[in-house]
Amino acid sequence: MKKSPTNYAFIDSQNLNMGIKALKWNLDFKKFHKYLEEKYLVKRAYIFIGYMPENQELYTKLQEFGYILIFKPVLQTKDGKVKGNCDAELVLQAMIDYKEYRKAIIVTSDGDFHCLVDHLYKEDKLERVLSPHRRYCSILLKKSAKEKIYYMDNLKKKLSYEKKKHR
Numbered sequence: 001m002k003k004s005p006t007n008y009a010f011i012d013s014q015n016l017n018m019g020i021k022a023l024k025w026n027l028d029f030k031k032f033h034k035y036l037e038e039k040y041l042v043k044r045a046y047i048f049i050g051y052m053p054e055n056q057e058l059y060t061k062l063q064e065f066g067y068i069l070i071f072k073p074v075l076q077t078k079d080g081k082v083k084g085n086c087d088a089e090l091v092l093q094a095m096i097d098y099k100e101y102r103k104a105i106i107v108t109s110d111g112d113f114h115c116l117v118d119h120l121y122k123e124d125k126l127e128r129v130l131s132p133h134r135r136y137c138s139i140l141l142k143k144s145a146k147e148k149i150y151y152m153d154n155l156k157k158k159l160s161y162e163k164k165k166h167r
Helices: 013-022 029-040 053-065 087-096 111-122 139-148 152-159
Strands: 007-012 042-051 067-073 103-107 126-131 149-151
Touching: 007 013, 007 029, 007 087, 013 042, 029 042, 029 053, 029 103, 029 152, 042 053, 042 087, 053 067, 067 087, 087 103, 087 111, 103 111, 111 126, 111 139, 126 139, 139 149, 149 152
Parallel strands: 007 042, 007 103, 042 067, 103 126, 126 149
Antiparallel strands: none
């Protein structure tokens, strides 16, 4: 019996959220997880996210949908903005799990990941870069991913969140 491929997704949550919001739609994370499983044969989907206690309900839901959450403590700047950059955690996890997955799906538009994407591409370990927003996608990322980049603006009909209407 042939073993099915084991692919992992590494999701930059802040970049995904901001990119989809800029497109003026909301991502349905349950549909997105199913999409990753069916389209890319993802067996493990990590979300890298800043931890804020008031978002516990969101974290619980994401885990119920099947995501593995990797948290980073957030800091509040003097002007009140919240900062919780998870780039290093995503790269580290991709390398920790390197021998466990056949291919990686990286979900981001952030050029800070170009070195990871470039390495995965050269080692034939990159399945796809899913960029949340074509216009804001880093040129470095586009160059590293080459033909393996795909833009999520084409996925609105398939992955947008629709509030249930009450009768």
